[in-house]
Amino acid sequence: MRPSFQLMYGVLVLLCMTSTASASIQAGHQNLRFVQDEIIVKYTSGTSRNEINSINQLHQTSVLSENRKGRFMKLKVHGQGRSIDKLVQQYRRDRRVEYAEPNYIVHAAMFPNDPYFHESWGLFNNGQTGGTTEADIFAPESWDVRSDASAVIVAVIDSGVDYTHPDLAPNMWTNDGEIAGNGIDDDNNGFVDDIRGWDFANGDNDPYDDHSHGTHVAGIIAAAGNNGTGSAGVCWSASIMPLKFLDATGNGTVTDAIEAIQYAVQKGAQLSNNSWGSEGFSQALKEAIGAADHLVIAAAGNSSSFTDITPFYPAAYDLPNIISTAATDHNDNLAAFSNYGPSTVHLGAPGVDILSTTPNESYEHMSGTSMAAPHVTGVAALLMAEFPASTIITVKDRILNAVSPAIGLRGRVATGGRLNGYDALLGKVSLEQPELTTIFYDDFEQENDPWTVQGETALWHLSGTRYSSISTSWHYGIDNTLNYDTGAANEGYLISPPIDLTTVTFSTLLFNHYLETEDDPNFDKAFVAISTDDGASFTEIFTSRSTDNIMAQETLDIAAYDGEIIRLRFSFDTVDKMYNDFEGWYIDDVSVIGQPAAPLPSLPPTADAGTGDTLSDADGDSFELYTLDGSASMDPEGFPLSYLWTEDQRVLGTAEVFTGSFSIGEHSITLTVTDNEGMSATDEVTVTVVANQPPVVDGGNDRSIDDEDGDGAETVLLNGSASSDPDGQIISYLWQDGETILGTAATLAVPLSIGEHVITLTVEDNGGATGADTFIVTVNDASIAPDARMHIADMDLLLMKRGSSYLGKSLVTVTDGNGMPLKGVSVSGRWELNASLLMVVTKGTDKNGVAVLESRKISVNSGDTLAFAVENLTLDGMTYIPADNAESSDSTHIP
Known part of the structure; x- marks a missing residue:
């Protein structure tokens, strides 16, 4: 931070750098200079020499000198390109370090003794006008480097200059090739007695200012500094060439402007200030400027216009020797009246309430981009004096590269910053600013406006009452009453079309607005919101209550929405029905700017045919x-x-x-x-x-039922509903008992006589395929007592190895209907190998009801299947009931 003006006025003061200054390297305006390979470190009391050496060795430093009174060391930093700020922070984190800081370079600050200098906030801003400290061009720091540009001829192409003004007379150019008053064109340049320049508006050799505009511009550039009179210019000395082409009303012609430029170049002016212009494009003027080896500083214009769409010339000519200048206020914001455009305006400079010279030894405050441009012209003159071998392009680059970034200028001017004379003289390059272009712009002048209004009580409408460009804006209010009083609470939303930021970075929202509401934070709410889900939900990003009776410009950083497709919403809500007699909200010239992402290489598509x-x-x-x-x-x-x-x-x-x-x-x-x-x-x-797969048929299991009523038959339920078709549907069922058809339904109840019935279910699917299932239903004579019934209660199959052969044993247990073992039952069965008959065998049961039925020795292979099935049981006086069997067959695999 700078000391206050009162402390610095008229004297040379050393800038004291404290330990907090290191932070200002990052957070301040970054003009602090320090020795690149040295730092200052003070260790805490009691830190040993060995510890100090160890710490310095760790950080690759060595001791250059020690200050015994202050107990600090000056250390040499070893290694190329090391960050002094980062190294200082590393030292500070060590508990044995009391403080560490860069070895700053200090200098005398040059302040003139001109009595009005303290009003020149554009040169030195310490908040004296209520603005932001350091929102200026850093003139005192610049004057430490150079304040004299007397060798540089600066043409002021304007309404003339009061060359007799005490603050300008010492810095006026004279034509040494001309003899005054002899009526002869001594230097053969086509102009007679052009001692002080020329008046192209009236066609004479007296470029005196009868309007005051040109004199004010000249004073900003080079009012004599440190002369105890009036104000000081950016240059304390220079050679001002007055070329008048604007008349007493402030108007002039293109042809006169061209002749003034040509005169300036012919008589050796390295640069000119051009605080004038119009929206009319002139090819002749463009060609004249383009042909001149001459730097043209031009005012961007005062119409609050977006000059990328509505250009203002000559500032908007796309020529390498033009610097187009917007105006800033004492808070580093774009002036409300200033034109802007990231493609057509290069930078900002102070242009609001600027004090400077006016005719008849007077001084006045004026505002406009006319006042901003001469600040740039003055810095350019200092650069040309400091670096006389530089080309005009080099001078332009030094100015544009060294701007101080300002959020109020981001997206509104190409550099995103405000003039910084000191950094330009040092050759410093600011942090690289994004090259922003317009992604979306709407001035609300088209017939089919793509914005939509929501809200049953919404008052949003296109209006010609107030606007910032051409003739139309969106207004929330009633035009004929200039309020939003409907007798009830009302609210509404103005919603933009989709804005595609999917390939954009550094996105910024800009808009102009006029807002007048009830001054109560609980009512009359006006705010801006953004949606990333096509309007389903919105997030508020800005709110305001008043623009102080002006059409203000807003710049909102919306980089958080880079990569999205957004919608903007301007919302107004009165909340209540009272105190609604205010003009409301006007919105105009809405734009979104950003830096398009670098185009990605074309990528091939991805094919997905499905899974099959x-x-x-x-x-x-x-x-x-x-x-x-x-x-x-x-x-x-x-x-x-x-x-x-x-x-x-x-x-x-x-x-x-x-x-x-x-x-x-x-x-x-x-x-x-x-x-x-x-x-x-x-x-x-x-x-x-x-191919069509046959159905899977399930008619049921073998079963045995008793003739309970002794009538010689029993009704049986046949159920085929568990049958299914794997690739279609079953369309028919057929039940048969042997050759006898029982029915064609999925389920069927049929009477069956005493005895064994072989039941077959045949089904057909919709593809014509059939399948069948056969099972046995036995209807038993209920007159057979349990102790006269016999069945297989258990069955085990054993496999025994005999050398290289195998022997099978089946243990069959037979009991009666009461579960008592039966001795002497003849058990007949068959052995099979891999489903082929091997042998038939019959054995009787012992007292435990067990019959052991053996196969002969057989030669088998691993994986073969050996099986045994019981075919019949016989015993006098007993009836074999197969339906009561626990099982009647078993099998095993050869290991």
Whole structure:
């Protein structure tokens, strides 16, 4: 921070740097200079020499000198390109370090003794006008480097200059090639007695200012500094060439302006100040400026216009030797009246309430980009004096590279910053600013405005009452009463069309507005919000209550929404029905600017043909329909895709989703997708069609029932509903008892006589395939007592190895209906190997009811299956009831 003006006026003062100054390297205006390879460190009392050496060795420093009174060391920093600020922070984190700081370079600050200098906030701003400290061009720091530009001829192409003004007379140019008053064109330049320049408006040799504009501009550039009179210019001395082409009303012609520029170049002016212009494009003026080896500093204009859309010339000519200048206020904001445009305006400079010279030894405050441009002209003159071998392009680059970034200028001027004379003289390059372009702009002048209004009581409408450009703005209010009093609470939203920021960085929202509401934070709310979900929800980013009776400009950093598609919403809510007699809210010239992301290399699409499937020919016609779906295919850049489905180079279809008929067999299908840049990708999918599969039939299990009522028959429920078809549906059922048809329903209740019945269920599916299931139903004579019934209660199969052969044993347990073992039962059965008959064997049961039935030795292979099945049980006086068996067969695999 600078000391106050009162402490610095008229004297040379050393800038004292404290330990807090290191932070200002990052947070301040970054003009602090220090020795690049030295730092100052003070260790805490009691830190040993060995510890100090160890710490310094760790940080790659060595002791250059020690100050014994202050107990600090000056250390040498070893290594190229090391960050002094970072090294200082590393030392400060050590508990043995009392303080560490850069070895700052200090200098005398040059302040003139001109009595009005303290009013020149644009040169030195310490808040004296209520503004922001250091929102200035750093003139005193610049004067430490250079204040004299007397060798530089600066043409002031304007309304003339009061060359007799005490603060300007010492710095006026005279034509040494001309003899005054002899009526002869001594220097043969086509102008007679042009001692002080020329008046192109009136065609004479007296460029005296009869308007005051040119004199004010000249004083900003080079009012004599440190002369105890009036104010000081950016240059304390220079050579001002007055060239008058604007008349007493402030108007002039293009042809006169061209002749003034040509005169300036011919008589050796290295640069000119041009605080004038119009919206009319002149090819002749552009060619004249382009042909001049001369730096043209131009005012951007005072119409609050977006000059990327509505250019103001000559500032907006796309020529390398022009610097276009917007005006800033004492808070580093863009002046409300100033034109702006990131493609057509280069930088900002102080231009509001600027004190400078006016005719007849007077001084006045004026505002305009006319006042901003001469600040730049003065710095350019100092640069040309300091670096006389520099080209005009080099001077321009030094000025634009050294601006102080200002949020109020971000996106409104190309550099995003305000003039900084000191940094320009040092050759310092500011932090690189993004190259911003206009992503979205609406001045609300088109017939079909894409904005929408929401809210049942909304008063938003297009209005010509107030505006910042052309003739129309959006107004929340009632035009004929100039208020928003409807007798009730009202609210409404003005919502933008989608704004695509998906490939944009450094996004910034800019808009002009006039706002007048009830001065109560609980009522009459006006705010701006952003949506990233197409208006489903909004996040508030800005609110305001008043613009102090001006059409103000707002700049909002919305970089947090980079990469999104957004909608803007301007919302107004009166909350209540009282005190609504205020003009409301006008919105105009809404723009979003940003830096388009570097174009990505073109990427190929991705094809996705789906997962494929295996289908059954359910209807048995040898074909099946299948839908191929490529909708999961995509292009990473969002390009539309074309689709091509092929099988063995045969085209099947060209739709994203395609249904085809496929024959029985395996089909390998290729999907090829192509984007609009001709890049392709493929994917394959397999579709298999299998022949119709027969149904799976389930008629039930073998069962035994008793004739409970002794009438010689029993009703049995036959249920085939558990049958199914794997690839279709069952369309018919057929129940048979032997050859006798019982019925054709899925379930059937039928009477069966005493005895064994072989029941068969046959079903048919919709593809014509059939299947059958056979089981036995035994109807028992209920007159057989339990102790006269016999059945197999248990069965075990054993496998025994005999050398290289095997022997099978089946242990069959037979009991009566009461569970008592039966001795002497003849058990007959059959051994099978791999389902082929091996032998038939019969054995009787012992007293435990167990019969052991053995196979002969057999030669087998690993994996063979050996099985035994009981065919019959016989014993006098006993009846074999198979339905009561626990099991009647068993098998085992050869290991």
